[in-house]
Amino acid sequence: MTLFWHRRDLRTIDNAGLDRATAHGSVVPIFCLDDDILQYAGRPRVRFMLEALRDLRKRYRDLGTDLIVVHGDPSVQIPAVAAEYDADTVVWNDDYSGLAQERDESVEDALLSAGFDVDWVQDLVLHEPGSIRTSNGDPYSVFSYYWKKWQDREKESSYACPEADAFVGVSGNPIPGLEELGFEQPDASIPDGTRQAAIDRLRAFIEDPIFSYSDCRDVPAEACTSRLSQDLKFGLVGIREVYEATERAKSSASSSEDRESVREFQRQLAWREFYAQVLTYSPETVTENFKSYTNPISWKRDEDALDAWKRGQTGYPIVDAGMRQLLAEGYMHNRVRMIVASFLTKDLLVDWREGYRWFRDRLVDHDTANDVGGWQWAASTGTDAQPYFRIFNPMTQGERYDPEAQYITEYVEELRNVDAEIIHDWTDLSPTQREANAPAYPAPIVDHAARREAAIAMFERARADD
Ligand SMILES: Cc1cc2nc3c(=O)[nH]c(=O)nc-3n(C[C@H](O)[C@H](O)[C@H](O)COP(=O)(O)OP(=O)(O)OC[C@H]3O[C@@H](n4cnc5c(N)ncnc54)[C@H](O)[C@@H]3O)c2cc1C
Structure with a gap:
């Protein structure tokens, strides 16, 4: 008997680890609600995950089995369930954050010392961190070179x-339920x-919007991106099945522009894998700057400004629209994420870690990498980041990407x-003039x-004597 431990792969189709588990023997699927992970999780994200778990359970019931859900320390819970079901082996899909790696090592140690076998496979990305390297054997720190190799590599097919x-x-x-977990x-x-x-x-995305993705992905009012981020985060869809769908779209494209647009979308999938690779090789970047400056960056502590940013009350319309979209939907459009992140770090001079913590708390799709x-990237501290002297003007950005102010007025x-x-x-x-036009909206x-x-x-x- 084999336990298959679900984590960020809440599906039965195109699941490499589940497929591997069946090769070891009859499978019992399990999920562990891990307090170490839940302490960093925001309620929108946990609510989405619980719904995904309930749905996964239904799928398993249709297959004549069930999902075992336990709560606590996985290095205690997983071996306990393995013993209860008399399993020989526990299988899972690899995950890349420092916290996930620590958890997996401690579960592996506990299982091995209790006499179980373990096996894990790569599932989360098309190209495993470390599989695309420079000619010197180093992981890439510049995306454009990484992307060139990523495109040329053969991709694995999806699993039934x-x-x-x-x-x-x-x-x-x-x-x-959510409340039982303290949320x-x-x-x-x-x-x-x-x-x-x-x-x-x-x-819906593959049918049509993918062909205009290149042109409209930066226009928040058009909402023409895939909206798959929470599904990729929790693995409701497999990355191979997504990629195959994009390849089918590419073959059915009627013009080179349409094909180029599909490629542009695939480029975003490659960014996701690039960042997974950065996190794997530099797990400390969750709290430390990737790029080191000679002196510490003298971020400003400004609680009032931070609070105004969080509530969407900065008096910069595109920034406030984005921050209010986040509050209302647990989501924000990518271009606007870039603008609000630049605004926090370059206009309010507040440390990017404050913004990261707020996003982690509010985004349904929060993905550490x-x-x-x-x-x-936005704070100019990352790998292949925005140079510190190229600073977004939030008013010009708003005018360029939301000329009719449709997105702004939807949320503000x-x-x-x-x-x-x-x-x-x-x-x-x-x-x-401000009083005459919108008395309730703040001044900048x-x-x-x-x-x-x-x-x-x-x-x-910070870079003096660099
Ligand atoms: C400050 C900041 C914070 C972000 N935080 C997150 C996060 O927590 N989780 C997250 O999934 N994305 C994050 N992104 C990237 C991006 O904003 C979202 O992936 C995207 O907006 C999700 O919408 P979508 O699924 O419609 O994207 P699409 O444009 O349809 O892209 C498809 C998929 O590609 C991946 N992707 C797209 N853009 C990027 C990118 N720039 N970097 C890495 N992967 C990308 C995502 O998995 C996304 O679902 C962040 C970007 C910024 C600037």
Whole structure:
């Protein structure tokens, strides 16, 4: 008998580890609610995960078995379940954050010392961290070179769902609710966490929006991206099946522009794998800057500004729209994530780690590798990051990517009846003009031009004698 331990792979189809488990013997599937991981998890994310777990359980029941759900320290719980079911081997899919690696080592030690075998495979990405290297054998720190090799590498095919007779008929225990785990219900509206909903999102995207992805991915009002991030985070879809769907789209594309657009989407999948690789080889970057400066960066402690940023009350319309989308939906458009992250670090001069913590708490799709990668890119502390002197102007960004202010007015109610032109001029208006147009919307909390100079000076002090 074999235990298959689910973690970030809440599906039965295209699951490399589950497929491997069936080769060892009849399978009992298990999931462990791990307090060490839950302590860093926000309620929108946990709510999504619990729904995905309930849905996974239904799938297993259709296959004549059940999902065993335990709660506690996995290095105690997994060996206990292995003993209860008299398993020989425990199988799982590899995961790459420092916390995940530590957990897996301690579970492996506990299992081996209790006389069980362990086996794990790579499933989360198409190209395992470390499999794409420079000619010197180092992991890449520049994305463009990594991407070139990533595209050329052959990709593994997706895995079918195992047949019902691959499983042992067991009956599982109840899955706890959010409150039982100590979380309040989130205020944000959370996407449907079922496998069917994830597949519907993938199909809807592949059918048409993928062909205009290149042109519209930066326009938040168009909402034309895949919205698969939470599904990739928790593994409601497998990366191979996503990639195969994109390849089918590429073959059916009617023009070279359409094919190029599919490639642009695949490039984002490669960013995800690039950041997984960065985290694997530099796990300390969850808390430390990837790029070291000679002197510490003198980030500003400014609780009021941080609070205004979190609540979407900075007086910079595109920033506030993004932060309010995050509060309302547990999601934010990528371009806007870049703008708000730049604003926090370069306009408010606040440490990227504060922003990372807030995103970790609020994003349904929070993924350590992508979140740290995105923050360190914006803060100019990351690998292949935005240079510290190239600072986004949040007003120009708003005007360029949301010219009609459709996205802004969707989330910033106080600006709903204000002309786009006035919205994009908000920071240059006089107090009287602001009062006349949107009395309830705040004045800008900082002056961008002055803060831009201050940010450059802050980084130049940090790199003095570099
Ligand atoms: C400051 C900051 C924080 C971020 N935090 C996260 C996070 O916690 N989790 C997360 O999944 N993404 C994160 N991203 C990357 C990106 O914003 C989201 O993946 C994307 O907005 C999700 O929407 P989508 O699924 O519609 O994306 P699509 O554009 O449809 O992209 C498809 C998939 O590719 C991957 N992807 C896309 N863009 C990136 C990127 N820049 N870096 C790495 N992978 C990418 C994601 O898995 C995404 O689901 C962050 C970006 C920034 C700038």
